[in-house]
Amino acid sequence: MGILTNIIAAEEDEIEAIGESLHPLDEWSGIERRGIDIAKMAVLHCLLTGDDYDYALNLYEPAYINDEGVLVLHMADDVLEKLADMDEEALEQVALELAATEAYEQEGWNANEVEDLMFSLAELAQLAESQDQTLFVWMHPLMT
Numbered sequence: 262m263g264i265l266t267n268i269i270a271a272e273e274d275e276i277e278a279i280g281e282s283l284h285p286l287d288e289w290s291g292i293e294r295r296g297i298d299i300a301k302m303a304v305l306h307c308l309l310t311g312d313d314y315d316y317a318l319n320l321y322e323p324a325y326i327n328d329e330g331v332l333v334l335h336m337a338d339d340v341l342e343k344l345a346d347m348d349e350e351a352l353e354q355v356a357l358e359l360a361a362t363e364a365y366e367q368e369g370w371n372a373n374e375v376e377d378l379m380f381s382l383a384e385l386a387q388l389a390e391s392q393d394q395t396l397f398v399w400m401h402p403l404m405t
Contacts, residue, residue, distance in 0.1 A: 263295055263296065263402075264295065264296060264297065264298050264400050264401065264402050265293070265295055265400070265401045266293065266294050266295065266296070266297040266298075266398060266399065266400050266401075267285045267286055267291050267292070267293050267398075267399040268291050268292050268294075268297075268336070268382065268385060268396055268397070268398050268399075269285050269286065269289040269290065269291030269292075269385075269396070269397050269399060270289060270290045270291060270385055270386075270388050270389035270392065270394045270395070270396055271289045271394055271395065271397055272394055272395075273395055275289075275397075276324055276325050276333055276335070276397065277325060279325070279333050279397050279399055280325035280326070280327045280331055280332075280333040280399070281327055281331075282399070285399045290385065290388055291385060292378075292381045292382070292385055294378060296368055296370075297378075297398070297400075298400065299318070299321045299332075299334065299400075300318070300364050301364050301365065302317075302321045302334060302336070302398060303317040303318045303320075303321050304317075304359065304362050304364045304365070305340070305359060306320065306321070306337060306340050308355055308358055308359055308362075309339075309340050309343045309344070309355065310337075310339055310340065310343065317337075320337050321334050321337075321398075322334075324397075329401075330401070330402050331399065331400065331401050331402075332398075332399075332400040332402075333397055333398065333399050333400075334397065334398040334400070335395065335396075335397060335398075336395065336396035336397065336398055338395065340396075341386050341389060341390065341395065341396050342386075342390070344382050344383045344385075344386035344387075345383065345386040345387045345389070345390040347383055349380075352376070352379045352380055352383055353376060353379075355379055356372065356375045356376035356378070356379040357372060357375075357376075359375050359379070360372045360374075360375040360376075
């Protein structure tokens with residue numbers, strides 16, 4: 262089963278609306294990728310913060326679950342800040358490291374796809390920070 266993932270910038274109090282939305286990108290700024298799951302979010306978190314994987318995994322417990330199985334995660338604030346502050350060279354380096362992790366490598370993510378993801382995330386984080394918003398990760402396990 263595949264996962265459709267939207268990472269969006271929104272206000273803290275919009276989590277329920279995000280979780281009930283069938284197409285969050287119609288309502289909020291964000292990006293869409295397939296195959297980003299909780300494990301991949303935790304790996305990204307670890308690379309950006311240096312935190313332990315188990316600790317990161319606990320941070321990405323779903324904050325909202327709807328009746329159809331949609332999960333909404335809250336991206337850690339320190340990850341948002343790091344993404345917003347990274348320059349091009351740092352983003353490229355993290356993308357290379359991320360592409361080499363088991364979580365991304367096993368599913369065939371190539372370095373260009375991961376780099377594109379990192380640049381898109383950084384741009385979204387800058388937007389969220391400029392509007393005093395946070396990043397949420399909307400995952401729909403049924404849309405493939």
